[in-house]
Amino acid sequence: MFLKKHTVLPGFHLALGFTILYLSLVVLIPLSTVFLKAATLSWEEFGNAVLAPRVLASYRLTFGASLLAALLNAFFGLLVAWVLVRYSFFGKRIIDAIIDLPFALPTAVAGISLTAIYAGNGWVGQYLEPLGIKVAFTPLGIVVALTFIGLPFVVRTVQPILQDLEMEVEEAAASLGATRWQTFTFVILPNLWPALLTGFALAFARGLGEYGSVVFIAGNMPMVSEIVPLLIITKLEQYDYKGAAAIAVVMLIASFILLLVINILQWWSSRRYS
Numbered sequence: 001m002f003l004k005k006h007t008v009l010p011g012f013h014l015a016l017g018f019t020i021l022y023l024s025l026v027v028l029i030p031l032s033t034v035f036l037k038a039a040t041l042s043w044e045e046f047g048n049a050v051l052a053p054r055v056l057a058s059y060r061l062t063f064g065a066s067l068l069a070a071l072l073n074a075f076f077g078l079l080v081a082w083v084l085v086r087y088s089f090f091g092k093r094i095i096d097a098i099i100d101l102p103f104a105l106p107t108a109v110a111g112i113s114l115t116a117i118y119a120g121n122g123w124v125g126q127y128l129e130p131l132g133i134k135v136a137f138t139p140l141g142i143v144v145a146l147t148f149i150g151l152p153f154v155v156r157t158v159q160p161i162l163q164d165l166e167m168e169v170e171e172a173a174a175s176l177g178a179t180r181w182q183t184f185t186f187v188i189l190p191n192l193w194p195a196l197l198t199g200f201a202l203a204f205a206r207g208l209g210e211y212g213s214v215v216f217i218a219g220n221m222p223m224v225s226e227i228v229p230l231l232i233i234t235k236l237e238q239y240d241y242k243g244a245a246a247i248a249v250v251m252l253i254a255s256f257i258l259l260l261v262i263n264i265l266q267w268w269s270s271r272r273y274s
Contacts, residue, residue: 034252037245049246054222055231059250061139062228066207069146074200077154078192084155085162099156102149107212114145115217137219142227145213150203157199161192198265205258208251 038046049055084096102110118125118135125136135141165188173183211229219225228251235244 031252034245034248037242038249041242041246045242046246049243050250054226055228055247057223058226058228058231061142061225062208063254065139065142065146065227066204066210069143069150069207070200070204072143072147073150073154073203074196077151077199077203078158078196080151081155081158081162085159099152102152107149107210108216110148110213111145111216114141114148114213118144118217136217137221137225139218139225141217141219142214142225145217146203146207146210149210149213150206153202153206154196154199157202158192158195161195165191194265194268198262201258201262201265205255205262208254208258 041049080099084092084099115122115136117123118128118141120126120129120134120136122136125134128135133140135144169187170183173187174180178186209229211227211233214227215230218227218230220230228247232244232247232251235241235247
């Protein structure tokens with residue numbers, strides 16, 4: 001005999017039906033049309049569309065820049081979260097609020113701002129270019145933009161775990177003769193790994209699909225600084241809908257794999273702390 005779990009809001013089957021209908025209209029049906037459009041291509045045409053030299057160059061740039069930006073965010077995001085959790089200082093609440101700014105800021109505004117700062121005559125760019133470091137309109141600018149928009153994912157994922165860690169464990173390790181580095185490496189870091197990896201994966205996934213903040217600072221030169229989302233837009237403007245759908249399918253599959261990895265990491269994290 002199965003007992004129904006009591007809930008405050010009745011009507012489970014009706015609510016589930018509306019949920020599935022809403023997800024179908026907003027997510028599943030639009031995404032399925034991309035696969036259906038790409039299915040009209042033969043395997044040879046599909047391969048030519050997704051493996052062209054220009055497309056492969058955009059894959060390398062998009063995945064490479066997203067990976068590098070996510071790695072930078074994993075390191076500095078952990079550092080920022082550590083400072084916000086373990087120290088008290090003037091302006092802490094302001095800095096904590098600024099962390100969420102990339103979430104609220106329109107991506108186009110972020111792209112224009114970064115371009116203005118890192119251009120040759122910008123506040124920062126005018127000092128970097130004499131040193132031979134050109135940021136705006138180069139792949140380096142793409143990494144800067146992706147680092148900017150990905151930082152909150154790491155900080156907000158790691159911060160709650162740091163807040164839940166008990167100081168007594170660190171004090172016990174210190175009383176047993178462990179150095180600060182040993183305490184961090186063998187006591188603190190193992191507890192942070194699931195959250196840190198989740199934040200890294202989220203930042204990486206966001207970087208793959210980012211468009212607005214990148215398109216202004218990238219320069220958008222084919223084979224040099226052209227990202228995959230921009231290439232898809234270019235093909236749509238050229239009325240090459242099948243080619244755009246084929247590339248979109250590749251990115252969707254990559255996104256699904258990343259979502260699977262993120263969910264596995266979150267499941268691992270919940271089991272670890274349950």
